[in-house]
Amino acid sequence: MKITLHSMSKDNWKIWEVFIRSKNGLNHKHVGSLHAPDAEMAIKNARDVYTRRSEGVSIWVVPSDAVTASSPDEKEPLFTPSDDKVYRHPTFYEIPDEVGHM
Amino acid sequence: MTKEMSLEEKFQDYLDGENKIEPKDWMPEKYRKTLVRQISQHAHSEIIGMQPEGNWITRAPSLRAKLILLAKVQDEAGHGLYLYSAAETLGIDRKEMIEQLQTGKAKYSSIFNYPTLTWADIGAVGWLVDGAAIQNQVMLTRTSYGPYSRAMVKICKEESFHQRQGYEIVMHMARGTKEQKAMAQDALNRWWWPSLMMFGPSDDDSPNSAQSMKWKIKRKSNDTLRQEFVDKTVPQAEFIGLTIPDKDLKWNEERGEYDFGKMNWDEFYSVIKGNGPCNKQRIAHHVKAHEEGAWVREAANAYAEKQRKRKQASTAA
Secondary structure (H helix, E strand, C coil): CCHHHHHHHHCCCEEEEEEEECCCCCCEEEEEEEEECCHHHHHHHHHHHHCCCCCCCEEEEEEHHHCCCCCHHHHHHHHHHHHHCHHHCHHHCCCCHHHCCC | CHHHHHHHHHHHHHHHCCCCECCCCCCCHHHHHHHHHHHHHHHHHHHHCHHHHHCCHHHCCCHHHHHHHHHHHHHHHHHHHHHHHHHHCCCCCHHHHHHHHHCCCCCCCHHHHCCCCCHHHHHHHHHHHHHHHHHHHHHHCCCCEHHHHHHHHHHHHHHHHHHHHHHHHHHHHHCCCHHHHHHHHHHHHHHHHHHHHCCCCCHHHCCCHHHHHHCCCCCCCHHHHHHHHHHHHHHHHHHCCCCCCCCCCEEECCCCEEECCCCCHHHHHHHHHHHCCCHHHHHHHHHHHHHHCHHHHHHHHHHHHHHHHHHHHHHHC
16 A cells, blocks of 8 residues: 555654543643644544543643643752742741741 | 673663663663553554454444443544553654554454444443453553553553443343343354453463563453452353353352463464454455555645645735
8 A cells, every 4th residue: 555654654743642630720730741733633632532531621731742741850959949948838937836827 | 891780780670670771761671562562452442443443433322322332432533542652752753653563563362353243332341341451451551651651540541431431331131131141152152262361371381471470560460450350250151141151160268269270372473473264354444544545645735735835925025
């Protein structure tokens, strides 16, 4: 079949990351990824792949290569500085019980 | 070399603390390769598994049965896609995985090389094959690789429907006419042993198992999972008056579990090697569907390109 070789080089659709809002009032949440030739098809595919059981009321699709992620190697410098700032947490402060809930 | 060693030790330490590995984290090359092999094999099984069931969509005995079977087969496609997507986070492309499947370089679960001869087989596949798959997949929800674990959580939720609908079919037939009951028993006879073999070789003959357990990719051994499946399934068969085709099957009071007979591993390896009843047919059909769908993928690309150009022209104007 002539068509075969041709198709094998062309079916590599773009990868999209899929985010779904399960109901109004909640954030969109990353659920996985899929392949699609454009954004419109990505939404349609996401609906079939990720929401067959009323999992969502809204879908976002983002081209995977548009996502910039922090590197795991930077985990220390990025996140440890906040570890020693305990005064950012309410439990750091001692308020007498008599004051009641605060 | 010493640096590599220490990275691997740190990796093992991290896993031992029950932490998950995410796509961009450092991992030993062999961990990555093992996962790519396992996840892609799992994805291929979902996709090839659509064939023995799809075979009965046009012949389902009622509209209700047809709707259910359609939904189930669509789920299997979805499961394949979640899994390909999880595998892609490890740096392999879906196109490459599909080529590996079609050229025989990648395997899929051997069970799908058996034919579905009667409607009762659709029941047996849901009850036994999906039942065995669930046993394995529930364990995999706790696997150490994050994207694989998350895909498994979603899949397990959906598989439960698959097993229940299968059992319902077998139950109805077992309680039907004499002929229907005979069909149900015949399906159980044919699917029982291949289902038990889905868990893979015995622990002593499963060379990769130990490393997979150490890396917490697997959390239970093949034999443990198989035993759990037998213990769960035997009472289900008894409840509907069907007989498990194993003369050595009996309750072991001391161990609190069933003893069961030996599996025919020669058959298992022969089917894996390509000599099962449907191996050639399954791959040939996959290739055919892939080729015949090529124009759809090309048309979608052409349409996307046209839309992009149109949008570009309108912004330029």
